[in-house]
Amino acid sequence: MLRYIFRRLIAVPLLLLGVATVAFFLSQTTRGDPLSAVVPERQMNNPEIVAAAKERWGLDKTLAERYVIYVSNLARGDLGTSFTTRRPVSADLAERLPATFELVLAAMTFATVVGVGLGVLSARYQNGPIDHFSRIFALLGSSLPVFWSGLILLYLLTVQLGWFPGPGRLSAHTPPPPPITGLYTLDSLLTGNIPVFLESLHRLMLPAIVLGWSVVGVITRLVRSSLLEVLGQDYIRTARAKGALEGRVMIHHALRNALIPTLTIIGFAFAYLITGAVLTEAVFSWPGIGSYAVSAARALDYPAIIGVTLLGSLAFLLANLATDIAYGLVNPKVKLQ
Amino acid sequence: MMEQSKEPLLEVRDLRVDFRVPGGYATAIRGVDLTVGRGEVVGLVGESGSGKSISMMALLRLLPAAARVSGIARFDGVDLLSLSPRELSHIRGGRIGMIFQDPLTAFNPVLTIGAQIVEALQLHDRNLSGKAAWTRAVELLAEVAIPEPGRRVHQYPHEFSGGMRQRAMIAMAISNRPQLLIADEPTTALDVTVQAQILELLQRLREELNIGMIMITHDLGVVAGIADRVMVMYSGRVIERGQVDDVFYASRHPYTRGLLAALPKLDGAREALVGIAGTPPSLINRPAGCAFRPRCSHAEAVCATAEPPLLRAGQLESACYVSDRLSGMTP
Incomplete structure (x- = not known):
């Protein structure tokens, strides 16, 4: 291994x-x-x-x-100097990566929990109300542009209802926690600063939901279709024949098998969002890689553009590796050698 | 107490299964009656599509939602077809064990053999600790003669050979000491030598544990070796039944005789293999009268009028209008 x-x-x-x-x-x-x-x-x-x-x-x-x-x-690890910020590209990226990473991590957590959950329910109650709802929910998330859904949700939930704070990782008055990992939620928790933790978490939620919603669809549909396929397998019949009730059959026997193909999509989506969170970052004034990439591209800032490209590629390679390792853990037929 | 033990273990009356298909229902099982006594082995014989497996799956309600099942299936006093899902789950895998045809696909590929046996044990005994269950799983593997059970118990299904998997499947099916074992083609996917070992194992378990068994197979040789009674199914009905020797040596039904004639002979005579001409009728569009009539060489005008009822003919019960004529002929 x-x-x-x-x-x-x-x-x-x-x-x-x-x-x-x-x-x-x-x-x-x-x-x-x-x-x-x-x-x-x-x-x-x-x-x-x-x-x-x-x-x-x-x-x-x-x-x-x-x-x-x-x-x-x-x-030597030198990505050159940005034309626009006049700082080493690697320093720029290092400064912005944690913000994006935190956002993508939260978005993928949301997308995975909601996507797998809805996928399971849709397969269990195939063609029922839940299935139809999840189909529409997934379709909306996949097809609504993030800048639109982001702005609408920002308007509704923040401006009108006041459930969520405004954009940004922290308000201007709150000093960020001392950088340990660069993830504000984790750093504030590590230093025991609960108010900052709560604020950063609260501000993270809406952009994470908007970004996560855009990939909920693929996860839900894949979980649903692989579950339906798995539920027709002989070993599901065996599980029922030995006295397992439907809920246990679903979670213990079917889901584990159905998650094997889903892992690939989750890994892929994670890597994609590292550089693909551009619009979400723009809507929520999130100082991450996406907004950096946009300004670099507009200024023809080659060192920065290539730096972002390399970072994105690295994210894909590592996500692929993580997916393969997860495969090995979930599927005993896969031996990593 | 004596009264109770005389009652059959399983008594099925007028079992019917229809499948919803575009434009109506396809009738797969058309009124099957079946009894199994305690410790008795009943062979259920017929070619693919005759409804042997479907009728047994219907008993344990393992058919997909598109199937409509009716009839009565009294098992030890309770009707399996009217139990709640939770009540049924106590019987499935508890007092009725089931063995499936292909042990590779019948085991969950991502769980170890041990974990799956342990699950079967703990589903029916909530107080059984994990440690005790694993110890029991090893004992069960040893009981079905799997070598090195302590090591094997931690392996995955794909690490077992076909014969070993079927042994493990049997170990799982008998893990809660069932009163009835339904074996659906338990030897079909296996080599001939392994088949013999599995049948020996089932025979031994039957004697040691006094398990009643329903053995579904299309292989009359398997039935001859293990069954007390035989039921022959054709197109969703029982067309002949009786004691195993009577069916083998005094069959009154042309279909059963055809099956027996199709058995390859091992006495050295190099004859061409005999088959039954034609194919079984479709479930949606059965011929009028006897379903076997289009393939039957003894068919007469009466055979086209109505389905022949299952009537006593000699030592057996046969559903054939010309069974009397067949009585003198050796099959």
């Missing part, structure tokens, strides 16, 4: 190098001039300033030279 994980981890840097290479050359094919991101428009006519900027950012070198420099920096 450990050897399997080790072997898989060895492959990660190689895969990331591939991603970095593709992302690097792809970014060079765009029509925009990165100089416009670093030199103010008024000074574009000033050759001295342009030349200085080119030298400063290495834009006077050939493509091959720049690639070699980029990759050798990458090997």
Whole structure:
């Protein structure tokens, strides 16, 4: 098992190098001039300033030279300097990742609990009212754009009903907890700061529900269909024949088998949301990776764009690995070697 | 006390099963009567689709919701078909054990064999501790002659061979010392040598535990070895029944005779295999009269008029209008 994980981890840097290479050359094919991101428009006519900027950012070198420099920096963990924030990209990402991670973690918890729960109920009461409700709920979550559902819920639940606080991870008056993990809820809990914990949790809920709702659909439908398939298997009949009641048959015998395909989707959705929470982060002023990616893309901030790409790829690779490990734990026929 | 033991263990009257299909109902079981005494083995024989398995699943109400079951199934004084789900769950796996045809698909692939036997034990004895249940599971595996039961109990179904899985299935079915064991094609998926071992095991358990058994099979050889009485089913009805020897040596029904003639002979004579021409009728569109008539070489005009009733003919009961004519002929 450990050897399997080790072997898989060895492959990660190689895969990331591939991603970095593709992302690097792809970014060079765009029509925009990165100089416009670093030199103010008024000074574009000033050759001295342009030349200085080119030298400063290495834009006077050939493509091959720049690639070699980029990759050798990458090997030392240096993702370059952002054109816009003028800070190391790795520092920017490190600062923003915990916010996104906390949001995605909460969103996936919501999506998994609700998705699996509704999936089980839909399969148990197939074509009944619960099944129809969950179908509509899932459909809405999958098809409503997050910026719309987010704004509507924000308006209804925060502005009108006052159930949830406004956007942001904490209000401006609340000092964030000392960074241990970067997750405000966890850090405040670790330092025993209950008021901050409650506030950060409260503020986390609505964006997490909005983001989670967008992936509830796939989970519910997959759980439902795999459960219905599993419920037709011989071993379900055996379980009934040995005296298990329907609830136990469902949870103990059917669900465990039905969750095997669902794990893949959950892992995939988790990785996808790390870079895919853009709109939710924008609606809820969440200082995460998504909003960083958007501003980087708009400013043609190549180092930041490639940095986000690499982070997203890393999230996919790790989520895949976690999924495979979970497979091995749930399905005894899978041996990790 | 004497009175009670004379009452049969299981008494089924007029069991009917219809399946809802687009545009109506398909009748799968058309009035089956069946009794099983304590410690008695009844063989239920017929080709695929004759309704043997469906009638037994109907008894334990294991059929999908699309099935409509009617009739009476009195087991030890209670009607299985009118129990509440909770009452029924105490009988399923408790006083009635069931063995299925394919032991690979009949075990849950993600749980160990031991965990599944332990579950069967604890479902029927809430006071049984986990430790005691696991000890009991090992004993049960030993009882069905699984080698190294202490190690095997922690393995998953896919780590067992076919024969071992069927032994484990039997161990699970008898874990709560049932009075009745329903075995649905218990040897069909197995090699011939393993088949013999499983039958021996069932025979031994029957003698040691005095279990009544219903043995569903399409293999007359299996029935001959283990059953006291035989019921032959065709197209959802019992068409002949009697003591095993009478059915084998004095059958009065052309279908049973056809089945017996189809048995391969092992006496060295190299004959071509004999079959019964034609296929069983569909459940939705049965022929008028006797369901076997289109395939029967003895059919007469009377056979097309109405379904022949199950009547005493010699030592047996047969549902055939020409059974008298068949009495003198050796099958």
